[in-house]
Amino acid sequence: MSRVTARLCQERAAADGLGSNRNAIKYLKQDYEALKQQCLQTGTLFKDEEFPACPSALGYRDLGPYSFKTQGIVWKRPTELCANPQFIVGGATRTDVCQGELGDCWLLAAIASLTLNPDILFRVVPKAQSFQKDYAGIFHFQFWQYGEWVDVVVDDRLPTKNGKLLFVHSEEGNEFWSALLEKAYAKLNGSYEALAGGSTVEGFEDFTGGISESYELQRAPSNLYQIIQKALRAGSLLGCSIDITATAEIEAVTSLKLVKGHAYSITGAEEVYYRGRPEKLVRLRNPWGEVEWTGSWSDNAPEWNYVDPKQKQALDKQVDDGEFWMAFSDFQRQFSRLEICNLTPDTLSSNEVNKWDLTLFNGQWRRGSTAGGCQNYQATYWTNPQFKIRLEEPDDDHEGSLNEPCCTVLVGLMQKNRRRQKRMGEDLLSIGYSLYQIPQELEDSTDVHAGRAFFARHQPAARTDPYMNLREVSRRMTLPRGQYLIVPSTFEPYKNGEFCLRVFAEKQAKSQMMSDEVSARPYEPHVDNKDVDDEFKTLFQKLSGEDCEVTATELQRILNRVLAKRKDVKSDGFNINTCREMISLLDTDGTGTLGLIEFKTLWMKIQNYLAIYKKVDSDYSGTIDSHEMRNALREAGFRLNDEVQHSIVTRYACSTKLTIDFDGFVACMIRLETLFKVFHLLDKDKNGVIQISLPEWLCCTLV
Numbered sequence: 001m002s003r004v005t006a007r008l009c010q011e012r013a014a015a016d017g018l019g020s021n022r023n024a025i026k027y028l029k030q031d032y033e034a035l036k037q038q039c040l041q042t043g044t045l046f047k048d049e050e051f052p053a054c055p056s057a058l059g060y061r062d063l064g065p066y067s068f069k070t071q072g073i074v075w076k077r078p079t080e081l082c083a084n085p086q087f088i089v090g091g092a093t094r095t096d097v098c099q100g101e102l103g104d105c106w107l108l109a110a111i112a113s114l115t116l117n118p119d120i121l122f123r124v125v126p127k128a129q130s131f132q133k134d135y136a137g138i139f140h141f142q143f144w145q146y147g148e149w150v151d152v153v154v155d156d157r158l159p160t161k162n163g164k165l166l167f168v169h170s171e172e173g174n175e176f177w178s179a180l181l182e183k184a185y186a187k188l189n190g191s192y193e194a195l196a197g198g199s200t201v202e203g204f205e206d207f208t209g210g211i212s213e214s215y216e217l218q219r220a221p222s223n224l225y226q227i228i229q230k231a232l233r234a235g236s237l238l239g240c241s242i243d244i245t246a247t248a249e250i251e252a253v254t255s256l257k258l259v260k261g262h263a264y265s266i267t268g269a270e271e272v273y274y275r276g277r278p279e280k281l282v283r284l285r286n287p288w289g290e291v292e293w294t295g296s297w298s299d300n301a302p303e304w305n306y307v308d309p310k311q312k313q314a315l316d317k318q319v320d321d322g323e324f325w326m327a328f329s330d331f332q333r334q335f336s337r338l339e340i341c342n343l344t345p346d347t348l349s350s351n352e353v354n355k356w357d358l359t360l361f362n363g364q365w366r367r368g369s370t371a372g373g374c375q376n377y378q379a380t381y382w383t384n385p386q387f388k389i390r391l392e393e394p395d396d397d398h399e400g401s402l403n404e405p406c407c408t409v410l411v412g413l414m415q416k417n418r419r420r421q422k423r424m425g426e427d428l429l430s431i432g433y434s435l436y437q438i439p440q441e442l443e444d445s446t447d448v449h450a451g452r453a454f455f456a457r458h459q460p461a462a463r464t465d466p467y468m469n470l471r472e473v474s475r476r477m478t479l480p481r482g483q484y485l486i487v488p489s490t491f492e493p494y495k496n497g498e499f500c501l502r503v504f505a506e507k508q509a510k511s512q513m514m515s516d517e518v519s520a521r522p523y524e525p526h527v528d529n530k531d532v533d534d535e536f537k538t539l540f541q542k543l544s545g546e547d548c549e550v551t552a553t554e555l556q557r558i559l560n561r562v563l564a565k566r567k568d569v570k571s572d573g574f575n576i577n578t579c580r581e582m583i584s585l586l587d588t589d590g591t592g593t594l595g596l597i598e599f600k601t602l603w604m605k606i607q608n609y610l611a612i613y614k615k616v617d618s619d620y621s622g623t624i625d626s627h628e629m630r631n632a633l634r635e636a637g638f639r640l641n642d643e644v645q646h647s648i649v650t651r652y653a654c655s656t657k658l659t660i661d662f663d664g665f666v667a668c669m670i671r672l673e674t675l676f677k678v679f680h681l682l683d684k685d686k687n688g689v690i691q692i693s694l695p696e697w698l699c700c701t702l703v
Helices: 002-015 033-044 105-114 116-125 178-189 202-208 224-233 303-308 311-315 328-334 419-423 442-447 453-456 534-545 552-564 576-586 596-616 629-636 642-652 663-682 695-702
Strands: 072-077 138-145 148-155 159-160 213-217 239-241 266-275 276-284 324-328 337-342 355-364 386-391 407-417 431-437 471-478 482-490 499-505 507-515
Touching: 033 138, 033 148, 072 105, 105 116, 105 178, 105 202, 105 239, 105 266, 116 138, 116 202, 138 178, 138 202, 148 178, 148 224, 148 303, 148 355, 159 178, 202 213, 202 239, 202 276, 202 471, 213 407, 213 629, 224 266, 224 337, 239 442, 276 328, 324 328, 355 482, 355 642, 386 407, 386 499, 431 471, 431 499, 442 482, 482 499, 499 695, 534 552, 534 596, 534 642, 552 576, 576 596, 596 629, 596 663, 629 642, 629 663, 642 663, 663 695
Parallel strands: none
Antiparallel strands: 072 159, 138 148, 213 337, 239 266, 239 337, 266 276, 276 324, 355 499, 386 482, 386 507, 407 471, 407 499, 431 482
């Protein structure tokens, strides 16, 4: 109940602009300005109780409380580390970002790239923060998280060993914006250790809200150098890495001083004239701040002697700062992967910069209801969340023939909060999505969740392949006009997870989540005296006793006696609360018991439920699988969205086997009928909205 309530409150706040770039959410409800003023008024330095300077902030395993790596660590403020600490000196530069004892080079590569674009940098690192004016030991930073901007407050107590910062630090030693930024990001993800290992694009996206693309350099397009130049001009962030084939190769240094399994950032791309012909160069940076490429075009390499002296002076710095040039051809041979975070994705495919149309959906995979797995699992795949996009307006410079103009979309599927869950032993799920073109004859009838039959008849028009255990998988697609269904999934079914799905389209695209409209048309038998035969009347009189009324206890005894004789359905027996709810639903005269007609009506309902139950029990096990429950609900006349489906599974399915026995199925049907009946009675204006007082609410929920 609390989870659903929190989600509804969050949706309403988002509708009011909370979480936007201009109105970031205060992470953990900590207000930077209010906390700072409180410290200034009391003359104290801020101590962050939400992320205290203690072992739990460092980590849980390699950096856990009993690890040798955390022995001797002392938390100190910058004012205790040097005489004149500064937040930023002369603007943020890449030399402010040197790696420490934490394996978060992917993050530092992203931070280093961030310094190339001051507009983006100062959105993440708000200005007017200082160790001099109004210093109170408190700082704040802003990050994009799954469609929302959050403002994260930290104190300036930093982990040190032997009087030096343990993690990220500046080359000069007295500049602390990067160390505090790393701490804020660690807080957002639960601990410093949670930042170990990752992809540069994760940092890129959390600093920009952009969407990323990845290129395998061995299979890169012929115009990759132009893509890189254009991306750098557009302020996009670029990272690259060398794949490893064994764990022992992590951070292994090659003979030419490149580090395997390590995240580099690309900071420049220039063409020079070398011996009379153009040579394409790229500039890279190692976040370690040292260990540089020693091959062609490295610092002080002989190739520079054949370049125009002015150009050489501008480009060849000859400083061991971790930044170096290399030939683009060597870059393609030596590195495995290039990742680009597009702030405006269309700048990579067209000469004209336009703002793409963006739609973002939040969704969940829930074990037993919406975690259907990939297409290998046909019985459950169709239960995954589904989203529809309608592409009507083609690109200005579309590909394809005049008869079939095309539309460009970039779709990204991102799993949420997995880094925070590392502490609990959770890792990234293998995720992907498939995109199906909806046939023209079905375009007007697809505002409901597509069933298993649809996927048996239709193959994907595009997909992410293979499934990857990355935070986000994305793909750029050029598609004919029409309607498409996007189905995001984990590789295996029954895996819990949250995700956000982003659809960028060059022109406006109409998008919606495909979910059955919540409605109910349950079986309503119309019974009067002439419909009840003498045999049934005699049996009823025998069961109900002298008063000819069936109480909840009597109903429980009757139904369980009948169930005990059946071998085709499994049941633990009806409990007394379900029997009371049956009576509440059908008790038209308010006696709290069932008369003959009421009992006959209930009996016919139960017979109908039994027929449905057996129909959807595809393996004749006597129980139904929680995924089969969606079909059973449809057969019973209920159309429910994914959230309600999940609530039903949580309440009525066995927590281990995810099966629902017959008494649980009937209990669910009766409960749904009761809830719909109460709602329609209170919906006086018949507009699908009710307004009730607190006593009315309590009466409804206690039914």
